[in-house]
Amino acid sequence: MSNIIRFIKELPSVTNAKEYGVYPLSVNHFGHLHVFMIHEGDQDFLIATGIGSSQFEGELFQEGEFSYVKAPLIHHNANTLRDLFPFTKPIPVLNKLRSFGLGDRLGIATEGHIRVFKEYDAYPIFAQQSIRELALTNRTYKDVLDAASFSVFRDGYKDGFGADGDHLKKASEVEMALNLGFSMITLDCSEFIRNDVTDMTKDQVNHACKLDDEIKNRYLKHDFEVEGMKISFDEEELKRNVLVYGKAIDFAVQIYQDYFADDKTDANFEISIDETATPTTPTQHYFVANELTRRGVKLDTMAPRFCGEFQKGVDYIGDIKQFEVELKIHAAIARHYGYKLSIHSGSDKFSIFQLVGKYTRGHFHVKTAGTNWLEAMRAVAATDPKLYREIHKYALSMFEEAKKFYHVTTDLTKIANVDTLTDDELVDLFKQNDARQLIHITYGFILNAKNQDDSFRFKTKLYDLWREKREVYADMLYQHIGRHLELLYSGFEK
Secondary structure (H helix, E strand, O other): OOOHHHHHHHHHOOOOHHHHOOOOOHHHEEOOOOEEEEEEEEEEEEEEOOOOOHHHHOOOEEOEEEEEEOOOOHHHHHHHHHHHHHHHHOOEEEEOOOOOEOOOOOOOOOHHHHHHOOOOOOOEEEEEEHHHHHHHOOOOHHHHHHHHHHHHHHHHOOOOOOOEEEOOOOOOHHHHHHHHHHOOEEEEHHHHHOHHHOOOOOOHHHHHOOOOOHHHHHHHHOEEEEEEEOOOHHHOOOOOOOHHHHHHHHHHHHHHHOOHHHHHEEEEOEEOOOOOOOOOHHEEEEEHHHHHHOOOOOOOEEEEEOOEEOOOOOEEEOOOOOOHHHHHHHHHHHHHHEEEEOOOOOOHHHHHHHHHHHHHHOOOOEEEHHHHHHHHHHHHHHHOOHHHHHHHHHHHHHHHHHHHOOOOOOOOOOOOHHHHHHHHHHHHHHHHHHHHHHHHOOHHHHHEEEEEOOOOOOHHHHHHHHHHHHHHHHHHHHHHHHHHHHHHHHOOOO
C-alpha cells in the first residue's frame, strides 16, 4: 500500500502527514473532495481524492476501494484550486490600511514571505511582476499567479493576498492581467510623461502651451489648502505641469474608463508617475491628483517620484530631511484625495521606513522586488560558495549590458575580487551596495545563461540548490523582509 493511500485512509487526521510526504497545512476539503500537496523527490504535486477529483488534470491511481489523482502544478490545476478554495485566489488589498508588494522573480519566495505576514496586519501582494521582469526571467503572468496560489495552498495561508500586474504600459497588458484574475493593476504612465520640459525656457513653455480660461480659473485664482499646508500655482508652473503630465493624465483616464469605471472590475487601480527624470514636486502631485479626480478616476494608490534616489536593492540616497518635508505633503495630498501613497523601489530603504510609517499614519503601500532575488543569491553564497563565485564573475561580464535596463550608480572597482575572499566572506558582499547592485540587475542574464549544448549554465543548478536549502532561503526572507515591516510599523501607533 502506498504512503498516499495510507494517508488518505487516516483523513481527516493529519497527525502523521510529514511521515507520508504530505505538507500538513495543505490538507483541505470541499464537500467529499480532499486535496493536499505532497513532495516527491525534487517536485511537488497535488493529490485529489473523493468526489470531484476528476476536475484536476493528472495521473489516476487506484488501490482497492481508494483512488486519487496525482496532479502536477500546472495552470489548469491552479485555476481549479482557485475555484474550489477561495483563499488561493488573489483579492483587492489596496483598500486595506497597509499593503506590501513582494516581487518574486523566481516563484519560490512566498514560503518565506508568509512567515513574515503571519506576524503583521499588512496585506501582502505575493504575485507582483512587471513586464520587464517577465521578459528577463522568461516567465508569464500565469506563472507568477500560479506560483503564489500553489504556495498559499501548500502553507495554509488564508488571510488574503493580492496580485499586481506591475508597471503595465499598454491597454492590452492591462486587459490580459485582469482577465487572468490579477487583483491590482499598476499603470505606468512614463511613456506619456515629458521629461524635456524641465530644460525648456519660459518662452519655449509659453509657445508650447496655451492655457484656456477654465484651467486658469481652476488653478490661478486661489490657493489650495491640504491639512493646513498651502499649495499654489503660478502661470508658468501650471503650463509646465500641463506639458509634463497632460498626456499621462489622458492615458490614465482612458484606461480607467475602459477597464475600471462603472464596476467593470473589482480590481484595484494604481497609477505610477515615478519613472521620470526628475522628482514629482508636491504641487505636481496635487495637479495630477486633482485632474484625475475631476475627470472621474477613483485611485487606490499613486506612486510619485520622491526626491533623492530610490536605486535598486540599496538604501535611500539623498537628503533625508528634504525627503521628510516633501513626504509629509505627499502623504497629505494622498489622504485629501482618498488614496494610499505608494512607495516604489522600496527594497532596503531602511533609513526612511520609519518616516513613511509616520507621515502616512500607517496607511501605505510599499513595493519590493529585487531584494527577494538578492536574498536568494545570498543563500547561494552561504551554501555553495563555488557556484556563487562562478555566477559573480559571469555577472561582472554582463553588467554593462544589464545597465541598459536599470539606473544604478554602481562602481565595480569597489567590489572585492571573489577569488581573494574566504567562503565565509562571500556572504558579506551582500552588505556592500555595489556588489548588491551588480547581482541585482544581472538576474535575467544569470537565469538565462546557456552552455554550448543549450542547457542552462546556472538556472537548473540554482533551482536545485534553492529547493534543497529552502529553509535557509525562507528564514533569510523572514528576517530581511521582516526588518522592512518592523521599521515601517515603528513609525506609527497601531
